[in-house]
Amino acid sequence: MLDAHPRATDIPSGTEAPPIVTFEGVTKRYPGIIANDSIDMEFRAGEVHVLLGENGAGKSTLVSMLSGLQQPDDGRILIDGVEKPIGSPGEALEIGISTVFQHSMLVPSLTLVENATLGRKWWQKPDREGTAQVMNAAAERIGVRLDPMALTGDLSLGERQQAEITRALMRGARFLILDEATAMLTPDDAARLGELMRRLAAEGMAVVFITHKLNEAVAYGDRVSVLRLGKKVGGLSPEELKSLDPQEATNAVVQLMFGTREASTGERDRPDATTVDRSAKPTLELLALYAKSGRVPLENIEFKVWPGEILGIAGIDGNGQKQLASTIAGQAPVSDGRIILDGAYIDKMTIGQRREKGLRYVTDDRLGEGTVGTFPMSINLLLKEIGQTPYWRGGIEQPEAIRENARQKVKEFDIRTPSIDTPVGKLSGGNIQKVLLARELAGAARVVIFEKPTYGLDLANIAATKMRIREAAQSGAAVILISTELDELLELSHRIAVMDQGRVAGIVENEDGARHKIGALMSGAEK
Amino acid sequence: MNTQTMTDDTVQTTEMRQKLRSIAGVLLMSLGPVLMAFILSGVILLILKVNPFSYYGYVFGRGLLSPTGVQATLTRMGPLLLIAASLIVAFRAGIWNLGGDAQFLVGAVFCAAATPLMAPHVPVWLGLLAGAAISAIFGGLWALLPAFLRAYQGLNEIITTLMMNFLGISLASVLVKLVFLDPSTTVPQTRTLAVEDRLPTLFGTTISSGLIIGLVAILAVHFVMTRTAFGLRLRVVGGNASAAVHAGLAVPLLTVMVFAISGGLAGLSGGVAILGQYGNVRADWNPAYSLSIVPLVFLARFNGFAAIGFVGLFSILSIGAESAARRTGVPNYFTLVTIGILLVMLAVSEYYSAKRQKAGA
Numbered sequence A: 001m002l003d004a005h006p007r008a009t010d011i012p013s014g015t016e017a018p019p020i021v022t023f024e025g026v027t028k029r030y031p032g033i034i035a036n037d038s039i040d041m042e043f044r045a046g047e048v049h050v051l052l053g054e055n056g057a058g059k060s061t062l063v064s065m066l067s068g069l070q071q072p073d074d075g076r077i078l079i080d081g082v083e084k085p086i087g088s089p090g091e092a093l094e095i096g097i098s099t100v101f102q103h104s105m106l107v108p109s110l111t112l113v114e115n116a117t118l119g120r121k122w123w124q125k126p127d128r129e130g131t132a133q134v135m136n137a138a139a140e141r142i143g144v145r146l147d148p149m150a151l152t153g154d155l156s157l158g159e160r161q162q163a164e165i166t167r168a169l170m171r172g173a174r175f176l177i178l179d180e181a182t183a184m185l186t187p188d189d190a191a192r193l194g195e196l197m198r199r200l201a202a203e204g205m206a207v208v209f210i211t212h213k214l215n216e217a218v219a220y221g222d223r224v225s226v227l228r229l230g231k232k233v234g235g236l237s238p239e240e241l242k243s244l245d246p247q248e249a250t251n252a253v254v255q256l257m258f259g260t261r262e263a264s265t266g267e268r269d270r271p272d273a274t275t276v277d278r279s280a281k282p283t284l285e286l287l288a289l290y291a292k293s294g295r296v297p298l299e300n301i302e303f304k305v306w307p308g309e310i311l312g313i314a315g316i317d318g319n320g321q322k323q324l325a326s327t328i329a330g331q332a333p334v335s336d337g338r339i340i341l342d343g344a345y346i347d348k349m350t351i352g353q354r355r356e357k358g359l360r361y362v363t364d365d366r367l368g369e370g371t372v373g374t375f376p377m378s379i380n381l382l383l384k385e386i387g388q389t390p391y392w393r394g395g396i397e398q399p400e401a402i403r404e405n406a407r408q409k410v411k412e413f414d415i416r417t418p419s420i421d422t423p424v425g426k427l428s429g430g431n432i433q434k435v436l437l438a439r440e441l442a443g444a445a446r447v448v449i450f451e452k453p454t455y456g457l458d459l460a461n462i463a464a465t466k467m468r469i470r471e472a473a474q475s476g477a478a479v480i481l482i483s484t485e486l487d488e489l490l491e492l493s494h495r496i497a498v499m500d501q502g503r504v505a506g507i508v509e510n511e512d513g514a515r516h517k518i519g520a521l522m523s524g525a526e527k
Numbered sequence B: 001m002n003t004q005t006m007t008d009d010t011v012q013t014t015e016m017r018q019k020l021r022s023i024a025g026v027l028l029m030s031l032g033p034v035l036m037a038f039i040l041s042g043v044i045l046l047i048l049k050v051n052p053f054s055y056y057g058y059v060f061g062r063g064l065l066s067p068t069g070v071q072a073t074l075t076r077m078g079p080l081l082l083i084a085a086s087l088i089v090a091f092r093a094g095i096w097n098l099g100g101d102a103q104f105l106v107g108a109v110f111c112a113a114a115t116p117l118m119a120p121h122v123p124v125w126l127g128l129l130a131g132a133a134i135s136a137i138f139g140g141l142w143a144l145l146p147a148f149l150r151a152y153q154g155l156n157e158i159i160t161t162l163m164m165n166f167l168g169i170s171l172a173s174v175l176v177k178l179v180f181l182d183p184s185t186t187v188p189q190t191r192t193l194a195v196e197d198r199l200p201t202l203f204g205t206t207i208s209s210g211l212i213i214g215l216v217a218i219l220a221v222h223f224v225m226t227r228t229a230f231g232l233r234l235r236v237v238g239g240n241a242s243a244a245v246h247a248g249l250a251v252p253l254l255t256v257m258v259f260a261i262s263g264g265l266a267g268l269s270g271g272v273a274i275l276g277q278y279g280n281v282r283a284d285w286n287p288a289y290s291l292s293i294v295p296l297v298f299l300a301r302f303n304g305f306a307a308i309g310f311v312g313l314f315s316i317l318s319i320g321a322e323s324a325a326r327r328t329g330v331p332n333y334f335t336l337v338t339i340g341i342l343l344v345m346l347a348v349s350e351y352y353s354a355k356r357q358k359a360g361a
């Protein structure tokens, strides 16, 4: 994942420009945690300022003070050189600061156009037609295809985020914050967004870009700042960035982020295919599966997964991967065909019965459906076992057992949280993912579906998650790994199925040349 | 200071401190609006040229300080607590059952129709039990249509339960006038349950044992919602319905159960009002308890114990206001003005606490 894109060195970056926003000793505390510890930072017009750091390092907290969502407890914020608090998101918008968040902020029950007109004054008539045109134009600029009349709730997470970026651009901001905005995009779209960032910077806009992909940071950034445990531990100035080649820059950043660790953690070793016995009975079998109810209907899906095998599902986001996962898990109805787990038909079973049979589903919609954000972490760990012993006896909660389970999981999965009673929604993305992993991998798993398991995570958490995926397979479970990261699939999977418009376009053994074959299948060349 | 998990010791002390601070915060957040509501109501009374001190003197003198008043206050609390229990079940599960008034009345009417007919033929306790059961069943039944529409069609229950209110209130009145009419009187009302067949009073006072039923119900609801697996399932549905589906909960079934329990408790409230206090239902009787209790339940943040306190306060106010009305000419629904202001104050305090939280206090 570290092979960097070519850098946009041909576009001059205006380091001479004065800072639009300056942070001086800005500190933000949460109960039990200093999320930002005396940060000094400048955000200049004409610069793409990349924020790097592990999950929980405090990047989102930092930008939430730029966007007016949070107020610093200490320190000063200067706007155009003058001290001025950013008291609310409204004030941020007035200053020209627009944000695209990690989690979608669009109203699901409205169309994209309606969402875009929300900011207007109440007496103004929402001009849907005009807005739709503006939206289309803005979307075109960033190479996003969207239907302004589509209902937001019908869109995949990826599409929602693309729409959100479009909306921010429509507001004509001079300061754009992209909090892990590329995490969901296909590599092509991410590259297009990167190029757009370069163009915006050239036009004099300040861009704050949070990403976990170092290659993006090096390719699109003018300036890099690295946060660790709430502190700014260093960075690369525009001059330093220009003088280093991408590999050197990446190494320098890794050095800052993790101390001594090398960038070569991405070095891939293909899994050992001989560990999978294909003459044995498959654990999971899909027979001519159709599911018509979803937004992308599934058609004639057939595959088998053997014990200990990792089957990768590749494809551009929104080609039925989510439907596939939720249909197997029982959240969406099967219209035709069968699902067999350990020799038994499970397609008529409820979600709970399938889980009892050993089916596990690590969803990518971690806050949307994976957890109840306002509930304590300890309860979220048991969300799928409500009523079961020893956590409940005779239907009555056993607080000590519940706490003990949480304490154990915190240790085992290295969940970083102020306390086990902290509402799970207040944890950082990586820690929410650990809560989900701890919950789904508990007990005897026979089939585990991982849906975009590393989306939005930092390098350390990606490595931990990959280890969990391998362990699940090694313990004999059949694993389905849905991902839009081809490198990740090639690193982990024994075989890779490519999904295209709700069908399986083909299944490829992970051997030499697999990357090429998958690419061909994804582009529809081998139909 | 870092993002690591803290040691057990510091966790416990900070937890203690946090708990204390959150209790103090909750007290402030709950009592502050109450005080403000009284002050602002007082200002309105002044504008109406009524001395607020003498008005509230009458209200509390009657509702809290006179022996007969206090007994009336406590008696009225019985049905009100059942209503609060009914609302807490629904609201915690994220279901806005606003049809409590009709559920109450339908329960009351069927209870009032059946119990006086049964009473002469069965022991008193059996008659009371049957009467209570009838009220709960019919209250629950009246909630089922909105339940199914919400559970299987996704129809917004706020609209359907409010519509069922209109229907239920009219139905109750039609039933009293045409079907369950007491043939021996000229006023349109149901047969009257003899005083000796009603719920017993407590310790030689006039306080109805409906109060005990109400207290037991709301404490039971509080326990079920906060300490049991069933309650947690309901709260998951209320907290994030998609997560409930993902976790394999039978959301439609749970939804129907919530409506049935909530409607049943509202119906039982009607039954307890009949069996303990009124003995019959007159045509066009509608005390509209449910919609008055809704803001109180919000004020209590769906907490059963806090709800007991607020229901007590409301009971004092409404009993006291009836007497103050006779002496000062301020209509007794002025209580609702106070409650209305209380709601606004609640919203204001909610706004400030959200702001404080954002500021990281």
Ligand SMILES: Nc1ncnc2c1ncn2[C@@H]1O[C@H](COP(=O)(O)OP(=O)(O)O)[C@@H](O)[C@H]1O
Pocket (backbone or CB within 6 Å): A030, A031, A033, A034, A035, A053, A054, A055, A056, A057, A058, A059, A060, A061, A062, A426, A427, A428, A429, B003
């Ligand atoms: N609203 C909040 N309340 C309490 N703690 C929070 C809140 N938001 C973030 N945190 C904590 O602050 C730390 C930094 O979080 P965040 O800024 O989201 O990290 P990042 O975006 O770098 O992953 C984390 O430990 C997180 O749990």
Ligand SMILES: [Mg+2]
Pocket (backbone or CB within 6 Å): A056, A059, A060, A061, A102, A428, A429
């Ligand atoms: Mg973040």
